[in-house]
Amino acid sequence: MPIRAVLWDIDDTIFDYSGAERTGALRHLEAEGLLGAFGGEERALGTWREVMETHYARFLTGELDFTEHRRERVRAFLGPSVSDSAADAWFAAYYVHFEAAWSVFPDVVPALDALTPGYRHGLLSNSSTAHQERKLTRLGLRDRFECLVCSQELGHAKPAPEAFLGACEALGLPPEEVAYVGDKADTDARGADAAGLYGVWLDRTGSVTAPDLRRITGLAELPALLAADTRFGAPSPIG
Numbered sequence: 001m002p003i004r005a006v007l008w009d010i011d012d013t014i015f016d017y018s019g020a021e022r023t024g025a026l027r028h029l030e031a032e033g034l035l036g037a038f039g040g041e042e043r044a045l046g047t048w049r050e051v052m053e054t055h056y057a058r059f060l061t062g063e064l065d066f067t068e069h070r071r072e073r074v075r076a077f078l079g080p081s082v083s084d085s086a087a088d089a090w091f092a093a094y095y096v097h098f099e100a101a102w103s104v105f106p107d108v109v110p111a112l113d114a115l116t117p118g119y120r121h122g123l124l125s126n127s128s129t130a131h132q133e134r135k136l137t138r139l140g141l142r143d144r145f146e147c148l149v150c151s152q153e154l155g156h157a158k159p160a161p162e163a164f165l166g167a168c169e170a171l172g173l174p175p176e177e178v179a180y181v182g183d184k185a186d187t188d189a190r191g192a193d194a195a196g197l198y199g200v201w202l203d204r205t206g207s208v209t210a211p212d213l214r215r216i217t218g219l220a221e222l223p224a225l226l227a228a229d230t231r232f233g234a235p236s237p238i239g
């Protein structure tokens with residue numbers, strides 16, 4: 001049973017989320033005259049990131065929907081009295097700067113090109129489908145993937161096995177025949193392994209070691225790693 005398909009994480013795997021968030025937040029805070037209000041750029045960015053992580057986690061558990069999580073991020077940043085409409089407007093203004101900074105990591109298209117003759121491709125993201133559909137289309141990559149499965153519609157978020165298995169079902173393949181590549185060691189690689197997929201940790205920063213995981217530091221290493229799969233005997237003939 002060789003690997004027949006690759007499921008991809010989106011944010012910080014294909015799409016440079018952290019880079020766009022940083023640039024977008026800096027430009028927005030500057031336009032709002034708020035860069036100095038948090039004790040300097042780095043502290044402002046750190047607070048924005050921390051607030052995002054806190055409220056995104058609440059979105060992933062289903063406690064907040066996507067719109068509510070954005071409003072809560074604005075309130076956590078500016079103060080609890082911000083109205084829904086003011087929060088929506090503030091987030092929309094940030095989003096213009098965020099979106100202007102969107103980019104795909106330079107190793108994504110070469111890796112997809114190298115892997116397309118031998119493997120099918122899909123996407124699995126802890127997000128909402130409408131949001132990621134628009135992003136992938138805007139980035140010119142949506143057509144490279146057969147399916148886009150997101151936690152909000154699926155009702156399960158990575159690292160729950162149901163999330164990975166739901167995406168395998170969308171491809172019509174058993175988990176043993178599917179690789180998952182993502183930037184988070186626990187949420188992506190360990191979660192995928194636990195669900196029976198071939199988990200691959202894309203450690204772009206190279207900051208941490210995790211000897212139990214299949215680890216790559218760039219997507220150029222992915223074709224050789226997939227071809228070297230010997231879980232079921234001989235290496236894959238494709239690659």
Ligand SMILES: [Mg+2]
Binds near residue numbers: 009011012013182183
């Ligand atoms: Mg990610």
